[in-house]
Structure formats: structure tokens, C-alpha cells
Amino acid sequence: MKTIARTLMITAAALLVSAPSWAQFAKPEDAVKYRKNALFVMQQNFGRVAAMAAGKAPFDAKVALESATNAEFVGKLPWAAFGEGTDKGDTKAKPEIWTDKAKFNEYAEKMQAEMVKLTVAAKSGNLDSIKVATGAVGGTCKSCHDAFRQ
């Protein structure tokens, strides 16, 4: 009984060690697709608010709030899909994402924090606040893309 228990424990430990970090996806390609798709959905929603902030679209407080809320929520999703082994295939991700993970995570968190502020600004319905917040979010997109996207 003890031997079986020990064997099971060793097997379980081996599984924990060898499970790839894209394991929540069926294959690494799914992880790549997932993060790209989530980022596109986020960008489309953010872009709608940014267009209003830039005076390129008429300001609609309701649409701005809805879009900011969507962008904030979906902006949380891509990061779980940047696990080890997902650096290949149809991706513009630079190797630095995995060699400088701390900086990448910092950038990802900064973006999400600015997205939270954008939703707060959109709730206020004040276009000037929204302009400031979209500028801050846009800055986090750019700095991360400059450092980590080909």
C-alpha cells in the first residue's frame, strides 16, 4: 500500500513538473490564437472609446462606458496564454517576453490598471477624463509593443 502511494506521489509530482504552461489550452497554437483574439477584441473596444476621445467619433457616453467595460474585462485574459512553449508559430511575440518575464508582466499589469481607470472615467461621463485615461492606456499599449512585439 505504501509503495503504491509513493509511486502515485512520484507520478503526480512528475506530472506537475512536466505539465507545460500552456496546459490550459489543448495545444500551444490555441494559446497563441487565444491571446491574439482576446487582444483584438480588447483593442476594438478600446479603439471605440479612443476614437471618441480623439474627436474622430461622436461622443456617446453609454457606448463609451460599455466599450471601456468590455476592454477592461477582456484585457485581463491574454496573459494566461503567454506560457512557456508558446513563442512559436503565427505570432509577433518577441523572445524577450520569456527572457524578461518580470518586465513583461509589469507592462501587462500597468495596462490593466490604466484600463480600470478608463472605466472609472467612462462612468463619470466626463470626456476630458476619458481623454486623459485613453492617453494613459494608449501609452501602455505602445511601450509594451515597442519592447515585446516584432
Add this chain to the structure above:
Amino acid sequence: MKTIARTLMITAAALLVSAPSWAQFAKPEDAVKYRKNALFVMQQNFGRVAAMAAGKAPFDAKVALESATNAEFVGKLPWAAFGEGTDKGDTKAKPEIWTDKAKFNEYAEKMQAEMVKLTVAAKSGNLDSIKVATGAVGGTCKSCHDAFRQ
């Protein structure tokens, strides 16, 4: 002054009439990409819970709740991207989506309603409830795909 005002009003009215229903997207292709991307992100999250429900993945109540919450939220997004004029391009959408819009909307709403129930089940942490709820969601996916996807 009156003439200018009238001209502006007519122009505005014409714009309202002629604005395509994918107007919240820069171009129809973006709408197609948006709905496909949102559906993929939804499916990946739903699939994670469904795998647990089917015994194909170990049950993790925390991951199940997180995934169900994501699937419910993202499952609200694709529908705004099925506007008129988005029936072409890289899409499996059948023309019936636009000729039988009422039925399509009914299916889309049914799916979202079942997703809400799945999150409730995931909150309970009861695997049997989650099994029932994933079955119901899966059924709404299938009936809509059968009717409206090539």
C-alpha cells in the same frame, strides 16, 4: 441661417439612414474578425469547464468559476458584429442569420441565458450542477451552429 440648419439636418438624417450597421467597426471585415475572435475566446473558456464536466480534466472549482465567468462575459460580445453587410468574407455565417434574424437572436439569447446559469452552477462548486449547465450551454451552441453555420 435657417437654410443652413435645414441642410445640416437633412445631411444628418441621411447619414443616420445610410450608416451601415457594422458602423461601430472600421470595416465589415473587422466585424467578422471580432465575432469570430470573441466566440473563440468564449469557446476556450467554456471548453475548459466542459472538459471538467466530462471528466476529461480534473475538476478545479476555482478554474471552473473563472472560466465560466469569462465565457459568460465574452459570450455577450459577438452579436453586435452580425450587422447587415457582414455576411461576406472569411465567415461560415449562413445567409439565414440575416433572413431569419428573429430566430438567430432568440438562439443567441438562449445561449447567453444558459451561460448565466453555468456561472451560477460554477459558483455553487457542485460538479453535478456544472454538468447539467454545461450540457444546456452545449445544446444551445449546437442548435445555433446547425441552423446558422456552414
